[in-house]
Structures are given as C-alpha cells and as structure tokens.
Amino acid sequence: MKTHYSFLRILTGADLAIRRLPVMRAESDRPGPVVWLTACMHGEEVGGMALIHDLFNRLRKNGLHKGQIYSFPLMNPWGFETMGRNVHPTQEDLNRCFPGNPHGTLAERMAQKVFDAILDTGPSLVLDLHHDWVRSVPYGLLDPWHDKLSRTAWEESRQWLSHCDMLQVSDHETISGSLTHNLLARGIPALTFELGESFRINEPQIRFGVEVVWKILERLGMVDPMPNPPRPPLPRPCDGRLLEYAGGPVTAEAGIIRYQVLPGEIVRKNQPIARIYNSFGKQLKTLKAPAKAVVLGYRDYAMVFPGMPVMAFGLIKD
Ligand SMILES: [Zn+2]
Structure with missing residues (x-):
C-alpha cells in the first residue's frame, strides 16, 4: 500500500x-x-x-x-x-x-x-x-x-x-x-x-x-478485522432502528436553561428534560420531551431566547 x-x-x-x-x-x-x-x-x-x-x-x-x-x-x-x-x-x-x-x-x-x-x-x-x-x-x-x-x-x-x-x-x-x-x-x-x-x-x-x-x-474486503477493537462506552444502536431526527422543543421564554437529561439518554414522551429560570432564579418553564426518543445533543450556551429549539432528538417510532 x-x-x-x-x-x-x-x-x-x-x-x-x-x-x-x-x-x-x-x-x-x-x-x-x-x-x-x-x-x-x-x-x-x-x-x-x-x-x-x-x-x-x-x-x-x-x-x-x-x-x-x-x-x-x-x-x-x-x-x-x-x-x-x-x-x-x-x-x-x-x-x-x-x-x-x-x-x-x-x-x-x-x-x-x-x-x-x-x-x-x-x-x-x-x-x-x-x-x-x-x-x-x-x-x-x-x-x-x-x-x-x-x-x-x-x-x-x-x-x-x-x-x-x-x-x-x-x-x-x-x-x-x-x-x-x-x-x-x-x-x-x-x-x-x-x-x-x-x-x-x-x-x-x-x-x-x-x-x-x-x-x-x-x-468491503479492504482491510482485516482488528483484534479486540476498543469499545468506548457510547450509545449503542437502538435495536438497529432508523430514528427520525427532530429539533425541539422551542422555548417561549428568555433565561438560563438547565438540562435534566444527558446526550445519549432515552427519554419518554412528556418527560421533563430542561428547566428555564429568570435571572432571580424563578422557574419560568419546564420543557418536556415531545416523544419517546434518544437525546442526540443540546445547545452550547446556557442562555435561551424565545423561539430557540434547545435539543435534538432521534425519535423512536414503534
Ligand atoms: Zn457540519
């Protein structure tokens, strides 16, 4: 080669x-x-x-x-x-x-x-x-x-x-x-x-x-299998299912967002996933999962404005 x-x-x-x-x-x-x-x-x-x-x-x-x-x-x-x-x-x-x-x-x-x-x-x-x-x-x-x-x-x-x-x-x-x-x-x-x-x-x-x-x-027959390939602890496929990408939920408030789930976690419909607070610490909103899904990731910043989708999901359809 x-x-x-x-x-x-x-x-x-x-x-x-x-x-x-x-x-x-x-x-x-x-x-x-x-x-x-x-x-x-x-x-x-x-x-x-x-x-x-x-x-x-x-x-x-x-x-x-x-x-x-x-x-x-x-x-x-x-x-x-x-x-x-x-x-x-x-x-x-x-x-x-x-x-x-x-x-x-x-x-x-x-x-x-x-x-x-x-x-x-x-x-x-x-x-x-x-x-x-x-x-x-x-x-x-x-x-x-x-x-x-x-x-x-x-x-x-x-x-x-x-x-x-x-x-x-x-x-x-x-x-x-x-x-x-x-x-x-x-x-x-x-x-x-x-x-x-x-x-x-x-x-x-x-x-x-x-x-x-x-x-x-x-x-493809291009390389040999690796003996004992390292297996980092990352999310496994969802029973080989093809998940549907969805962004959301969208906030209606401005404030600081605190997430309650981790990327890779499976959430059920309506499970609380994040809370939004104002700068005095008053809770403005609890955001809920739109459906059963895998959390793919979320925003890089703690600040949210109205209209911002805060999370990305892979929806698990039955
Ligand atoms: Zn890119």
Missing part, C-alpha cells in the same frame, strides 16, 4: 498566496472499491480531521488489501482558521453550495472543485464527517428519500448505515445543496456521520468513529 499527499488548488488570495485543500490517498496494488472521507466542511467541526489521521496511521500499519481511500481532511480552511462554521470571507455554508458552480460565489466554486474531484475517482461510497454541539453523541445520518435521488444509491446508503454499530438517524429535511444529497442524486452512496462534539477533539468519540469506518472498510 502507498499513501500520497497532494493539494487541490482553490484560488489565489489578495496577497497572492495560493489557497488549496489537502488531499490524502491510500492506494492498494489491487483494484477495488473507492471510498472517500471528507471532513471539516464546517470549520469548527474538527474531529473528522483527527479521525482521518488516525485511520491513515492504522492503514499504514495494517495495510489495504484492495481499492483506494481518498480524503479531504480540511475542506474549509477559512472556517477552520477563524473557528467558524462558514467559509469566512463570504459567510457561506459550504454544505449548502453543492454541486457547486465554476462561475458562482466563492463557496460554490470551492464546492464544484471538491465535487468534481470526488466524482472523477468513481467513488463506491462517500462518508462526510461532521460534528454537532459540545454536548452531543455520535450518530449516522441518512438523507431523507427524495425523488431527485437515485433509489439504488439511497437504498445502498441505508444498508451501509444499518451495518454501522452506532445510532442511526434519518434526517427530517431535504438539504438540496448538501454534499450527500448531490452525491445520492448522481447515484453515489453517501452518508453523513455526526461524530459528537465540535471545536475540540473528543478522543473517545474519535476512536469510536475510527472503529465505525474500519468496520465499513472490513465489510
């Missing part, structure tokens, strides 16, 4: 510095599946980059039997350098700009280069690595079915998700500018992995993510 490091050129800056995206590739001598890992599309979601580093280190030690693994470890260097979600100079969300446009905005041009680079390799599967809030648990996310998508690619993605030893969630809305949506529309299986907390590297969550990706590569 060989590893290659290269760059995809994005643009020349005002200071004439060439801006480019790093590309990592592991290549076996034998032909086989082509798997992509993309990370740091949102600049503060940094853990996917560490996952890719750890995965490539493991590939160097254990080898790759067939095929190729490509990755963009840092898709949004401007967001990363400024610790923000968006492409900083234009404040665009890169994951709303696919498939991109060579004559469009800065982020649309970046998206087009990324998208074309991925398509050029004839990918078998693309895993787009993201992170939610500081307090959140890892889960795999499938795009909702949409008639613009390839049924075969969507079914295959669903199959891949069902093999992942992690919480499995179906997104509640179609995001037509996302990377995964546009790959699925081109007939390429694609999943989003939300791998827990953003901003910093949560080591157990990253180890968990490496194991999930390794298992996929193992199923």
Whole structure:
C-alpha cells in the first residue's frame, strides 16, 4: 500500500498566496472499491480531521488489501482558521453550495472543485464527517428519500448505515445543496456521520468513529478485522432502528436553561428534560420531551431566547 499527499488548488488570495485543500490517498496494488472521507466542511467541526489521521496511521500499519481511500481532511480552511462554521470571507455554508458552480460565489466554486474531484475517482461510497454541539453523541445520518435521488444509491446508503454499530438517524429535511444529497442524486452512496462534539477533539468519540469506518472498510474486503477493537462506552444502536431526527422543543421564554437529561439518554414522551429560570432564579418553564426518543445533543450556551429549539432528538417510532 502507498499513501500520497497532494493539494487541490482553490484560488489565489489578495496577497497572492495560493489557497488549496489537502488531499490524502491510500492506494492498494489491487483494484477495488473507492471510498472517500471528507471532513471539516464546517470549520469548527474538527474531529473528522483527527479521525482521518488516525485511520491513515492504522492503514499504514495494517495495510489495504484492495481499492483506494481518498480524503479531504480540511475542506474549509477559512472556517477552520477563524473557528467558524462558514467559509469566512463570504459567510457561506459550504454544505449548502453543492454541486457547486465554476462561475458562482466563492463557496460554490470551492464546492464544484471538491465535487468534481470526488466524482472523477468513481467513488463506491462517500462518508462526510461532521460534528454537532459540545454536548452531543455520535450518530449516522441518512438523507431523507427524495425523488431527485437515485433509489439504488439511497437504498445502498441505508444498508451501509444499518451495518454501522452506532445510532442511526434519518434526517427530517431535504438539504438540496448538501454534499450527500448531490452525491445520492448522481447515484453515489453517501452518508453523513455526526461524530459528537465540535471545536475540540473528543478522543473517545474519535476512536469510536475510527472503529465505525474500519468496520465499513472490513465489510468491503479492504482491510482485516482488528483484534479486540476498543469499545468506548457510547450509545449503542437502538435495536438497529432508523430514528427520525427532530429539533425541539422551542422555548417561549428568555433565561438560563438547565438540562435534566444527558446526550445519549432515552427519554419518554412528556418527560421533563430542561428547566428555564429568570435571572432571580424563578422557574419560568419546564420543557418536556415531545416523544419517546434518544437525546442526540443540546445547545452550547446556557442562555435561551424565545423561539430557540434547545435539543435534538432521534425519535423512536414503534
Ligand atoms: Zn457540519
């Protein structure tokens, strides 16, 4: 197996510095599946980059039997350098700009280069690595079915998700500018992995993510199983069920929020999940779970304003 490091050129800056995206590739001598890992599309979601580093280190030690693994470890260097979600100079969300446009905005041009680079390799599967809030648990996310998508690619993605030893969630809305949506529309299986907390590297969550990706590569016959893989104490799949993503409840008050449940916990309908207090300590409201669900995560700040959804759930439907 060989590893290659290269760059995809994005643009020349005002200071004439060439801006480019790093590309990592592991290549076996034998032909086989082509798997992509993309990370740091949102600049503060940094853990996917560490996952890719750890995965490539493991590939160097254990080898790759067939095929190729490509990755963009840092898709949004401007967001990363400024610790923000968006492409900083234009404040665009890169994951709303696919498939991109060579004559469009800065982020649309970046998206087009990324998208074309991925398509050029004839990918078998693309895993787009993201992170939610500081307090959140890892889960795999499938795009909702949409008639613009390839049924075969969507079914295959669903199959891949069902093999992942992690919480499995179906997104509640179609995001037509996302990377995964546009790959699925081109007939390429694609999943989003939300791998827990953003901003910093949560080591157990990253180890968990490496194991999930390794298992996929193992199923594809690309790598050997790991003897005694580490198993961090993170939420197991809900009986292999596909949960439905839901944000909420929405507050009607402003104040300080105190949570009563933890990410990864299963809550029942109407279970109290958080309380809102005013600055004198008077309780204004008790928020309740909308349905039986897994708590996926909650807001990074203690402050709430009216109209803010405070939590994310994976609804467990009977
Ligand atoms: Zn993200």
